[in-house]
Amino acid sequence: MKKAENAAPISAVLGFPILAGLVLTLLLMLAGALAVYGGKVSGDLIPQASLAALGVGGFVAALLAARRAGRSRLLWGLAAGGILFLCLLLLSLVWIGEPVRLPRVLLVFGVTLVAACAGSITGASLKKSKRKKK
DSSP states (O other): OOHHHHSOOHHHHHHHHHHHHHHHHHHHHHHHHHHHHTTSSOGGGHHHHHHHHHHHHHHHHHHHHHHHOSSOHHHHHHHHHHHHHHHHHHHHHHSOSOOOOHHHHHHHHHHHHHHHHHHHHHHHHSOOOOOOOO
């Protein structure tokens, strides 16, 4: 059997993890917005809460991608984090009325990259469970 036949397709490795990271990030941001709207969290903490939500989403996306990859798990996890950042960047560019601030974009990219690195290292270090054939 050739080595190329054992490799998982890109959509299988990156599809679900990126979608899961994007949905989790948006759900955490929605929960933060509801907490601010309900008065449970101060409005001054919105930037930190949004970065935390992004970090958790990037970590989960990279962790899942690294777990699904056969080889080069670290790179697959970083790719998932990078693609998640690009998806969120495109989504934020659709938002009309807010100027794009380069320092904020770089900060968000850095948080996503650090979280993706941690998630891919964690995912790569976890052992895959072997299923017994009956």
